[in-house]
Amino acid sequence: MDLDVNGIKFSYNQIPVLNGMNFCMNYGEVLGILGPNGSGKTTMLKCINRLLTPSQGEILIEGNKVSQMKISEIAKYIGYVPQNVRNDMASPTVFEVVMMGRSPHIAWKPAHTDEDIVWNVLESLNIKDLAASFFDELSSGQTQRVLIARAIAQEAKILLLDEPTSNLDIKYQIEVMNLIKTLSRERMLGVCAIIHDLDLAMNYCDKIILMNDGLPVAFGTPDEVLTASQIKEVYGVEAIIDRTYGKPHVIIT
Template identity: 35%
Template sequence: MTLRIDSLVVGYGKREVVKGATLQVRKGELVGLLGSNGSGKSTLIKTIAGINRHTRGSITWNGGTDLAALPRRELAKIVAYVPQSIGLSFALDIKEAVLLGRTPYFGTRPRDDDWDHVEAAMRLLGLDELGDRAVTELSGGQGQRVLIARALAQDPEILLLDEPTSALDIRYQWQTLSVARAVTRKNNVAGVIAIHDLNQAARFTDRVVFLHDGEVIADGPPADVYSPELIKRVYGVDVELSAYKGFVQVHPLSEHAEHHHRPAPFAPAFTPRPAEGRLELQA
């Protein structure tokens, strides 16, 4: 099964933000969306999630299901979306907030299976350590983990994450990316993650898609796609590339850095090792 985005155009008023984007994401694959601020990453993810409407092109799943035409409840059984942030100001405890991800599946009352999904998602994100605290008592990073757990509790076929690590410290950044990678593989989910950190993208994603001024300008495994010329074009920064433990690494250069140790040259012939994921979604 494949998520296909074909010649997608999305705009706000007369301004086009996504301009003819075409890409695909297979089940079991985590694809990183890369690009500078304003390049169209969030707009593209929100459009796949059904929050934005496209003016041209198509978004299809499994060979022909038009995601934009599905009722919201049916779409929520396929697609889970994690925004950059959201105010968790409502009076719910953590379990109740994560349970919101199960609402497409039950009527007036959750079943045992729904609670099993909630508890499994909470364990994955380390939220069981917080007990039954109210979401209003959580830090921004903890609240972001609740949103991710809520999405995983949906048991989605497509997982969309819009810069999910922006409010997290380095421990939970790596935990969250490890969870995203493990879930896409072990639960056969098509995953798309908008991310700023090029080195984390190289470590955790199967493929990267670079957006520049709303257009897809590169698509492929990080080791094949990353180049100083491409990164300069997208971010306006001079970089050097190296290999570390089987993964490509990006090193920004500066006038000061030129006089210090330079990284070993990048050899693009290696095959990146897959990120290991030990986390299970199943209860």
């Protein structure tokens, strides 16, 4: 496996948040991380990226322990798109935001090759026409595309996406998930995405890890994980998996 998460535990102020997380992922797969609010999903992403240090367990990338890697080395493997990035930036242009993804590869200042990579990424994500636009003037859907472009420009092999469809309308949710799926296939990226919409997870993820109280409840394909019984166990609601029109649809009853 290209990403292995083995027995990860983490606590905030001695309060356990992750209680032994185990899952794995290959490049070219989209892994959905699902669970109720407060189940430890964002904490799990931050442990993978070593923004947080687990108290127990190991995370391996291509067999290498993340705990023993330099931050600069991790940045060449992992691209992280957190929530609420907009307020952290003082009106750079889209081109400048995407160029930030080249930071792990730049010793002093961007070279022509870095600029070429950024232009290629902007074109491949169909946002080249936004290059001179200010980041804080973008729509929610455009913002997500630009942040994903920044991670792609980083040339990382793994993308960690914290609720990439949050605050998007249905059109942009589908657009972003189609983009994520396409990038994972065409560029052989491993994508870990926190997703709240069960239908999106069911239809776009290759694998799902279902969490509750910092523990893995189920891990496997969407059909294996998103069953009526496991949805009730984790979310406390009754559900039916409807396949009338081909694609599965989760109906909360």
